[in-house]
Amino acid sequence: MTIKERLHKLVDELSDAEASRARIVVEDERFLQKRRRLDARDTAMAYAAAPQLAPDGWSDLAAVNEISRDAVLDRLAEEERASGVKPW
Secondary structure (H helix, E strand, O other), X not given: OXXXXXXXXXXXXXXXXXXXXXXXXXXXXXXXXXXXXXXXXXXHHHHHHOOOOOOOOOOOHHHHHHHHHHHXXXXXXXXXXXXXXXXX
């Protein structure tokens, strides 16, 4: 349920009970605070699962950069040869 849907539901519930606007604001703030705590907890858990600057099993970024660089230079050299430019 999105925040907007939650708020609409809350307003409907409180309107049915003829609650005051202040009550709606209080309930809304409680909900948003709970949401912020959950977001902070999820973020902390994600960082704990994959600490920053730690190898993550995907690859070595230096090697990826070298391979990417070499591939770009090879393509550029091929384009130059195809257009009739002599190699350097």
